[in-house]
Amino acid sequence: MTDILITGARPYGEGDPVDVLVADGVIAEIGERGAVRAPESAEVLDAAGQVLLPGLVDLHTHLREPGREDTETIETGSRAAALGGYTSVFAMANTDPVADNALVTGHVLRRGREVGLVDVHPVGAVTVGLAGERLAEMGTMATDEAGVRMFSDDGRCVFDPLLMRRALEYSTALGVVIAQHAEEPRLTDGAQAHEGERASRLGYAGWPASAEESIVARDCVLARHAGARLHVCHVSTTGTVDVLSWAKGLGVDVSAEVTPHHLLLTDERLETYDPVNKVNPPLRAERDTERLRQALADGVLDCVATDHAPHAEQDKSCEWDAARPGMLGLQTALSIVAHTMERSGLLDWRGVARVMSERPAEIAGLPDQGRPLAVGEPANLALVDPDAEWTVRGAELASVAGNTPYEGMRLPAVVTATLLRGRLTAREGKID
Amino acid sequence: MAPPRGAAAPAERELLSAGDVARTIARMAHQVIEKTALDGAGGTDGPAEPPPPPVLLGIPTRGTPLAHRLAARIEEFSGVAVPAGALDVTLYRDDLRRKPTRPLEETDVPGGGIDDRVVILVDDVLFSGRTIRSALDALSDHGRPRAVQLAVLVDRGHRELPIRADYVGKNVPTSRTEEVSVLLAETDGRDAVLIRGQ
Amino acid sequence: MRHLLTTDGLGRDEATAVLDTADELKRTLLGREVRKLPTLRGRTVITMFYENSTRTRVSFEIAGKWMSADVINVSAGGSSVGKGESLRDTALTLSAAGADCVIVRHPASGAPHRLSGWLADTRTSVVNAGDGMHEHPTQALLDAATLRERLGGIEGRRIGIVGDVLHSRVARSNVHLLTTLGAEVVLVAPPTLLPHGVDQWPVTTAFDVDSQLPGLDAVMMLRVQAERMRGAFFPSAREYSIAYGLSEKRLAMLPEHAVVLHPGPMLRGMEIASPVADSPRAAITDQVANGVHVRMAVLYHLLAGDGDHHG
Numbered sequence: 001m002t003d004i005l006i007t008g009a010r011p012y013g014e015g016d017p018v019d020v021l022v023a024d025g026v027i028a029e030i031g032e033r034g035a036v037r038a039p040e041s042a043e044v045l046d047a048a049g050q051v052l053l054p055g056l057v058d059l060h061t062h063l064r065e066p067g068r069e070d071t072e073t074i075e076t077g078s079r080a081a082a083l084g085g086y087t088s089v090f091a092m093a094n095t096d097p098v099a100d101n102a103l104v105t106g107h108v109l110r111r112g113r114e115v116g117l118v119d120v121h122p123v124g125a126v127t128v129g130l131a132g133e134r135l136a137e138m139g140t141m142a143t144d145e146a147g148v149r150m151f152s153d154d155g156r157c158v159f160d161p162l163l164m165r166r167a168l169e170y171s172t173a174l175g176v177v178i179a180q181h182a183e184e185p186r187l188t189d190g191a192q193a194h195e196g197e198r199a200s201r202l203g204y205a206g207w208p209a210s211a212e213e214s215i216v217a218r219d220c221v222l223a224r225h226a227g228a229r230l231h232v233c234h235v236s237t238t239g240t241v242d243v244l245s246w247a248k249g250l251g252v253d254v255s256a257e258v259t260p261h262h263l264l265l266t267d268e269r270l271e272t273y274d275p276v277n278k279v280n281p282p283l284r285a286e287r288d289t290e291r292l293r294q295a296l297a298d299g300v301l302d303c304v305a306t307d308h309a310p311h312a313e314q315d316k317s318c319e320w321d322a323a324r325p326g327m328l329g330l331q332t333a334l335s336i337v338a339h340t341m342e343r344s345g346l347l348d349w350r351g352v353a354r355v356m357s358e359r360p361a362e363i364a365g366l367p368d369q370g371r372p373l374a375v376g377e378p379a380n381l382a383l384v385d386p387d388a389e390w391t392v393r394g395a396e397l398a399s400v401a402g403n404t405p406y407e408g409m410r411l412p413a414v415v416t417a418t419l420l421r422g423r424l425t426a427r428e429g430k431i432d
Numbered sequence: 433m434a435p436p437r438g439a440a441a442p443a444e445r446e447l448l449s450a451g452d453v454a455r456t457i458a459r460m461a462h463q464v465i466e467k468t469a470l471d472g473a474g475g476t477d478g479p480a481e482p483p484p485p486p487v488l489l490g491i492p493t494r495g496t497p498l499a500h501r502l503a504a505r506i507e508e509f510s511g512v513a514v515p516a517g518a519l520d521v522t523l524y525r526d527d528l529r530r531k532p533t534r535p536l537e538e539t540d541v542p543g544g545g546i547d548d549r550v551v552i553l554v555d556d557v558l559f560s561g562r563t564i565r566s567a568l569d570a571l572s573d574h575g576r577p578r579a580v581q582l583a584v585l586v587d588r589g590h591r592e593l594p595i596r597a598d599y600v601g602k603n604v605p606t607s608r609t610e611e612v613s614v615l616l617a618e619t620d621g622r623d624a625v626l627i628r629g630q
Numbered sequence: 631m632r633h634l635l636t637t638d639g640l641g642r643d644e645a646t647a648v649l650d651t652a653d654e655l656k657r658t659l660l661g662r663e664v665r666k667l668p669t670l671r672g673r674t675v676i677t678m679f680y681e682n683s684t685r686t687r688v689s690f691e692i693a694g695k696w697m698s699a700d701v702i703n704v705s706a707g708g709s710s711v712g713k714g715e716s717l718r719d720t721a722l723t724l725s726a727a728g729a730d731c732v733i734v735r736h737p738a739s740g741a742p743h744r745l746s747g748w749l750a751d752t753r754t755s756v757v758n759a760g761d762g763m764h765e766h767p768t769q770a771l772l773d774a775a776t777l778r779e780r781l782g783g784i785e786g787r788r789i790g791i792v793g794d795v796l797h798s799r800v801a802r803s804n805v806h807l808l809t810t811l812g813a814e815v816v817l818v819a820p821p822t823l824l825p826h827g828v829d830q831w832p833v834t835t836a837f838d839v840d841s842q843l844p845g846l847d848a849v850m851m852l853r854v855q856a857e858r859m860r861g862a863f864f865p866s867a868r869e870y871s872i873a874y875g876l877s878e879k880r881l882a883m884l885p886e887h888a889v890v891l892h893p894g895p896m897l898r899g900m901e902i903a904s905p906v907a908d909s910p911r912a913a914i915t916d917q918v919a920n921g922v923h924v925r926m927a928v929l930y931h932l933l934a935g936d937g938d939h940h941g
Contacts, residue, residue: 189861192739197827201638203739203764203799206826273740274747319717321738321762523658523669523930533631533935535647536654573664 001025001422005038008048009383011373013349020052022379025422030375043424045417047383053353055087055380055418057360057369059150059179059257060233060305061330063089063120065111066104067096071401072310074108078117079398080308080330082425085382085415086118088361088369089330093125094155100125100136105146117425121364124148126167126178130156135167142174149364152179154233155280157215159185164219168228177255177363179231180219182240183281187211192321194267194282202270204320207282209237216240220247220254231363232256234307236281238291245300255363257305258292260329260336265289265405275316275323276405279309282325289340296355297346303359306333310401328404331397334384336406338413342386349386368421379422388414398431447604447612448625453585456601457498460583461505463599467581468550470510486550486581488516491567492537497618498585499554515542519553519574521566541574551577552598556614558584561595586625588612631931633746633756637767637807645771645807651927652775652920659696659923670699673933676724679735679759680706685894685918686759686769690733693925699730699933721745725754730933733757739764755932763797769893770803772924773850774811776917780889781847785812790842792818792874793852793901794863796825800893801852805833818842820873822863823854839874843883850891851876851901867900876902881911889913 006020011030019036021029029036038044063077074091081089091108093099099108105122112120124141128134130153141148151171158164158180171178188211193199195206216232220243223230235241235256247254261279266286269277277283295301309326316323337356341347347355361370371377391410394402417427424432448456464470468486490499496518503516517540528534553567564582571580583599588606602625606612610629617623631644659665675694679687687703694701704724717736724732732754734742739762746756760766777784789808795801795817808815815833817824828835836842843849854870864870876890881903884890890902890912898904907914 195826197830200825200827201802201831203762203802205763208826273743314716317716317718319736319738319741319744322717520654520658523655523667528669528934529936531936533931536651536658536930538654539658569668573662573666 003028003039003042004045004419004422004424005036005042006045006047006052006383008033008046009050009052011052012353013051013386017048022381022419022422025379027373027375027377027379030373045383047416049385049387050416051349051384051386052373053085053349053382053384054357054370054373055382055420056085056334056356057364057366058086058089058306058308058330058333059231059303059360059364060154060259061089061091061308062094062310062326063091063108064310065095066107068312069400071312072399074111074120075115076398076400077308077310077330078112078115078120079431080328081118082418082420082431083398083415083429084330084332085334085384085418086330087380087382087418087420087425088119088121088366090121090123090150090364092154093123093152094130098125098129099123100128100130102137102140102144102146105141105148106144109146117431118420119369121150122146122148123154123179124151126151126153126158127163132156132158132160132163135163135170138167138170138176139174142176148176149366150177150179150231152181152233154179154181157181157183157185159183159215161218161222165222165226168223168226168230172226172228175365177229177231179233180215181233182212182215182219184211184215187214192278193270194284196267196285198267198270202273204270209239209284212237212281213239213243217243220244220252223254224250224252229253229255234259234262234281234305235292235301236262236284236288238288241291241295241300244295248300255302255359256300257303257360258296258301259307260304260333260340261327261405263289263293263296263304263340264336269405273320275318275320276327276403276407278320278323278325279307279327280325293340293344293346296341297351302363303355304333304337305360306330310399311403312401316403326403328394328397328399328401330399332392332404332406332411334382334415335390335411335413338386339411343412379419381419382415383417385414385416386412388412390414444626444628446624447586447627448602450623453623453625456585457501458505460599460601461502461509464502464506464552464583465510467598470506470512484544484549485512485514486552487542487544487546488514488552488554489519489541489571490516490554491563492518492520494556494614494616494619495554496538497616498556502554502583515544517542519567519570521563521570524566524569526562526566546571546575546577548576548578550579550581552581552583554583556585557612558582558587558597558600559590561591561593564595565593585614586612633742634767634928634932635742635746635756635758636765637770637803637810638765640767640807640810642810645774645810648771648924648927648931649775649778651930652771652923655926655930656920656923665696666698667696668698670694670697670929670933673699673730674728675699675701675731675733675929676704676729677701677733677759678704678706678720678724680741681735681737681760683735683760686735689918689921690757690759690925693922693929696922697926697929699929717741717745718748721748725749725752729754731755731757731929733759734761735759736761738762757928757932760799762799763802764799765803766799767803767807768921768925768928769800770807771928772917772921773804773891773893774807775920775924776891776913777848777889779916779920780913781887784808786814787847788814788816788845790816790818790846790849791852792839792849792876794823794854794858795819795828795852796823796863797858798852804850805831809833816842816846818874820864823858839880840883843880844885846884846888848889848891849876849884850893853893853895853897854901871900875900876906878903878905881906881909884911891917893917
């Protein structure tokens with residue numbers, strides 16, 4: 001493997017620029033500019049003015065393989081991830097067939113390794129077929145080659161309280177985490193958009209905040225009772241932040257993620273009826289996005305996860321009710337976080353590293369991701385030009401699908417290089 | 433139809449003054465009385481009862497007040513009350529797609545209807561004849577007149593259809609590029625006929 | 631006007647122009663043997679109904695035919711949202727085949743809005759004939775025409791809209807249009823049938839009908855589908871009818887001049903008592919008659935001009 005010398009970058013955007021030598025997959029040396037000696041053969045990355053971060057970790061992505069390769073594959077999704085600064089992603093279980101058994105999770109793991117651009121960790125389903133009726137073989141998936149760390153019926157809520165209780169209890173023996181898509185299905189029967197004045201006026205059936213909050217509250221109580229860890233997917237409401245704050249205060253072992261789109265976009269997007277803005281949970285009110293940003297800065301929300309959800313053109317180029325929920329996120333996540341959190345002063349780059357790399361790696365129990373930028377640590381790295389800007393074009397993104405809600409928007413922060421265990425996976429917007 | 437009054441255009445000239453307009457309408461009233469035999473001079477057979485008087489239908493906008501003024505003069509000179517109303521032709525125009533949507537104007541066919549009556553269409557300016565064609569179509573949807581005649585305050589020529597007026601207040605030779613505007617007190621605050629352009 | 635998608639944002643002048651045209655058309659056609667105007671000769675109007683509604687479709691069809699447009703009904707009744715050919719493909723096909731106007735009824739809110747986007751590069755106009763829980767603009771226009779006729783005007787009048795406001799596109803379109811035209815609107819419904827955020831609408835709300843009736847110039851009764859009981863919006867048809875139905879006793883509580891409207895189809899005995907529906911105070915058949923004239927007026931404003939002028 002070629003050694004790589006990164007020159008002039010600032011780790012976490014702090015202090016003086018340094019040179020970083022990457023050799024044999026680890027950070028071999030960090031020193032003052034010009035002080036690090038690299039072999040002649042080393043590749044030099046001029047990173048003057050750039051921020052060095054640990055490689056990003058996404059706990060929530062949909063790679064669609066197997067089943068919907070017309071929208072994304074493990075290969076295209078891995079490319080999108082590498083270009084977005086990610087070195088590890090968790091592929092959700094709602095594939096076809098569902099990842100509710102070790103055959104599917106094993107396949108996803110192996111395909112991810114073959115592609116080799118990012119560590120692809122399969123998420124296992126909590127219940128067979130995501131049907132919410134009986135537990136999937138979590139133990140087999142956890143102990144098989146895929147070593148599944150996280151289980152979720154994402155897209156559906158494990159809403160039967162007994163089943164959720166058992167899943168939480170069972171998970172404690174496996175040392176895995178249950179990630180819940182919190183949505184009380186009776187309260188969201190036919191729901192299309194955030195229940196509020198805008199949806200009422202525009203005629204969308206309302207998706208009430210209480211449908212999320214009531215499940216999160218219930219699950220926190222169940223997790224406490226079971227002594228289990230709980231992870232809450234894509235928190236979208238002010239009330240959920242309150243519930244999490246309360247539960248964490250009680251010592252419940254709960255973590256939570258927020259998506260970039262819930263940090264930035266609001267139900268104002270409903271005015272267009274364009275389903276590129278349809279997502280589950282729905283885009284909320286302005287006050288919710290403000291509260292979510294604050295909670296992410298405060299640590300009530302632990303991390304950012306993309307909920308990257310590619311969809312075919314025909315599933316978005318239709319009337320709202322017929323459209324599938326979800327939006328692309330892997331390549332835009334860091335820019336949206338930079339825009340909403342870093343530029344606004346809520347987080348510095350060290351904070352960004354915390355919410356996009358360190359905390360998600362901790363939550364999922366990844367030993368070699370989200371590590372400090374220090375000698376001897378695995379060289380999973382992302383280089384970011386914080387002052388550059390770029391314009392989002394769905395057609396130019398690496399995903400097969402193009403359903404980005406940021407089409408045409410000019411965003412700050414450009415990922416200039418991504419390294420996976422010392423090897424360049426993406427550089428200057430291209431897969432290496 | 434008279435074009436709307438625009439911004440001050442070059443070379444505006446008055447063709448008819450307020451007094452001229454009044455005298456012209458009076459002369460047209462006499463012509464109508466004579467031609468429709470309202471003075472009883474028409475028949476030698478001594479009919480048992482006189483024919484019903486004609487119905488005047490003005491074409492909005494300015495044809496409508498003209499029709500009412502003409503009716504008033506006719507009654508003044510002949511002693512016979514002549515019904516007057518309005519016939520909007522917008523829905524029958526063949527040039528709707530060439531212009532922005534026009535608001536509809538009032539149609540007011542007097543109570544007696546038009547079946548077997550002489551209808552006199554009244555308009556301010558006769559130009560291409562297309563408005564009158566539309567009016568004839570509109571009229572046929574309201575009934576079947578015994579005869580249709582046409583009265584115009586100004587005939588400026590340039591007909592595009594085989595249509596001629598039975599009563600003409602004033603013949604004005606014009607070029608196509610000129611604009612003829614009829615002003616009436618009811619719609620414009622004063623009576624006058626103006627011509628603009630070369 | 632290029633499309634008619636909502637009454638939300640329809641200006642007072644624009645709305646009044648349509649209503650005036652409707653009045654003029656009504657006068658023009660009154661007592662005529664041949665109710666046919668040549669105005670839209672050569673224009674093709676397609677109705678595309680993804681929900682069954684004989685009354686609205688027929689009203690549009692008559693309106694188009696009285697204006698001499700070629701009216702074609704595309705039956706989409708059996709197709710459900712997201713099945714079969716996409717709405718976009720259907721719209722582009724009809725436009726390419728020469729439709730000057732597509733009149734669409736669809737169960738998904740915003741479907742006509744989407745259509746207008748897909749047809750932006752064509753000359754085809756879109757009329758919303760009712761979309762989901764969103765709007766039904768021609769219904770509101772015909773209600774306004776009826777109120778103008780019966781009350782002599784709308785400015786300053788107090789109009790009650792009673793019933794299932796939550797699911798009602800008629801209520802939404804009427805709230806926008808009537809308030810734009812200067813009316814005070816009061817929405818009367820149980821809390822379960824009032825939309826979330828209604829406090830931000832330019833209306834007042836009440837849970838109790840009886841206290842409102844004496845102050846109303848008109849009351850518009852909305853249809854209440856019995857199947858709403860399954861969503862627990864109210865306990866029973868009987869209790870709803872007792873609390874919100876327009877009985878003869880309640881009719882007597884309205885001022886003498888007040889008028890009763892219903893967009894139809896009525897559930898007699900549910901939201902309106904049969905004798906009330908048939909009383910001279912009810913303008914329900916006037917609404918149907920005015921519906922044709924209003925829809926003629928809408929087609930006139932959309933299709934009679936050169937199409938390049940908006941507004």
